[in-house]
Amino acid sequence: MIEARELRKSFGTRTAVDGMSFDIRQGETLGLLGPNGAGKTTTIHMLTGLLRPDSGEIIIDGVADPMRTSVRRRIGLTPQTLAIYEDMTAEENLVFLGRLYGIPKPILRKRVGELLDIAGLADRKRDVAKNFSGGMKRRLNLVASLVHQPDILFLDEPTVGVDPQSRNHLFDCVSNLASTGTTIIYTTHYMEEAERLCDRVAVVDQGTIRAIDTVVELKRKHGGDATILVEVERDSAQRKRVTELLQGIFPDRTIRIEDQHLKLQSANPIRDLAKLADSEMDPKWIELERPQLEDVFLNLTGRRLRDS
Numbered sequence: 001m002i003e004a005r006e007l008r009k010s011f012g013t014r015t016a017v018d019g020m021s022f023d024i025r026q027g028e029t030l031g032l033l034g035p036n037g038a039g040k041t042t043t044i045h046m047l048t049g050l051l052r053p054d055s056g057e058i059i060i061d062g063v064a065d066p067m068r069t070s071v072r073r074r075i076g077l078t079p080q081t082l083a084i085y086e087d088m089t090a091e092e093n094l095v096f097l098g099r100l101y102g103i104p105k106p107i108l109r110k111r112v113g114e115l116l117d118i119a120g121l122a123d124r125k126r127d128v129a130k131n132f133s134g135g136m137k138r139r140l141n142l143v144a145s146l147v148h149q150p151d152i153l154f155l156d157e158p159t160v161g162v163d164p165q166s167r168n169h170l171f172d173c174v175s176n177l178a179s180t181g182t183t184i185i186y187t188t189h190y191m192e193e194a195e196r197l198c199d200r201v202a203v204v205d206q207g208t209i210r211a212i213d214t215v216v217e218l219k220r221k222h223g224g225d226a227t228i229l230v231e232v233e234r235d236s237a238q239r240k241r242v243t244e245l246l247q248g249i250f251p252d253r254t255i256r257i258e259d260q261h262l263k264l265q266s267a268n269p270i271r272d273l274a275k276l277a278d279s280e281m282d283p284k285w286i287e288l289e290r291p292q293l294e295d296v297f298l299n300l301t302g303r304r305l306r307d308s
């Protein structure tokens with residue numbers, strides 16, 4: 001549905017996007033996961049026609065021009081910086097946008113009511129936006145991009161500065177839109193959001209896509225080994241005995257000792273756990289840690305997403 005081919009964009013000497021290519025399928029939710037400055041917003045601005053790429057191509061439904069009016073009307077953008085009028089009420093914000101799109105009054109009235117419900121702002125619709133909490137503003141910012149019922153929606157870090165309750169509310173909105181067939185491009189630097197909402201995730205760093213796949217496949221291909229943890233007591237005979245037992249079962253493996261755990265890397269945890277099940281090891285000591293998206297990011301970029 002959307003194809004990006006070798007997109008590049010620099011600002012002066014700073015390269016923001018350095019040759020990104022990817023496809024977005026109709027109805028899918030694609031996440032762009034990357035740290036501050038990775039080039040996510042620049043990419044979204046190129047895809048929505050707000051910025052012209054220095055080079056490369058964007059093809060939407062077979063046509064190479066996202067600036068076309070017919071395409072722009074199908075696109076909604078929830079920008080990272082709030083795009084609501086603080087001096088207008090919630091309702092006025094939505095009605096104003098609807099008029100810009102030329103939506104007839106009776107249809108618009110009904111739609112604005114629905115959007116206020118989606119945003120959980122129906123009882124605050126006559127309050128000016130500047131009196132809203134950060135989360136309420138974000139929710140209004142989201143539904144403001146839905147007034148013209150776009151079938152392609154770009155969400156640029158929609159949950160920044162939002163408390164957990166509002167965040168869950170936003171997640172539900174996004175999931176509902178996805179279930180009704182909206183194609184969604186969602187940027188975030190929160191791994192749990194990418195994991196929870198996205199069909200596929202592009203790991204973005206320094207203007208490039210390091211990998212793009214489902215979270216399950218990203219973990220399988222780039223997450224590294226699983227870790228088997230065996231709980232041991234500190235400074236005890238039990239600890240010594242269990243360490244010897246474990247080394248006996250896996251003679252050629254390195255066993256790391258950390259606090260109350262023995263740790264063993266495992267490329268085939270099911271087989272290794274089966275071996276442990278057949279041993280004298282008490283099953284209640286044993287836990288399995290699967291690779292997380294954090295590990296994927298670290299392996300692909302050499303950096304941790306949280307610290308970057």
Ligand SMILES: Nc1ncnc2c1ncn2[C@@H]1O[C@H](COP(=O)(O)OP(=O)(O)OP(=O)(O)O)[C@@H](O)[C@H]1O
Nearest residue numbers: 011014015016034035036037038039040041042043
């Ligand atoms: N208008 C601009 N002028 C100059 N530099 C810019 C401009 N917009 C972005 N950049 C630079 O391009 C790089 C990518 O920025 P971009 O905003 O696309 O990143 P991002 O992934 O959206 O980051 P964040 O998570 O902080 O929103 C950064 O180094 C940024 O400073």
Ligand SMILES: [Mg+2]
Nearest residue numbers: 040041042080
């Ligand atoms: Mg950004």
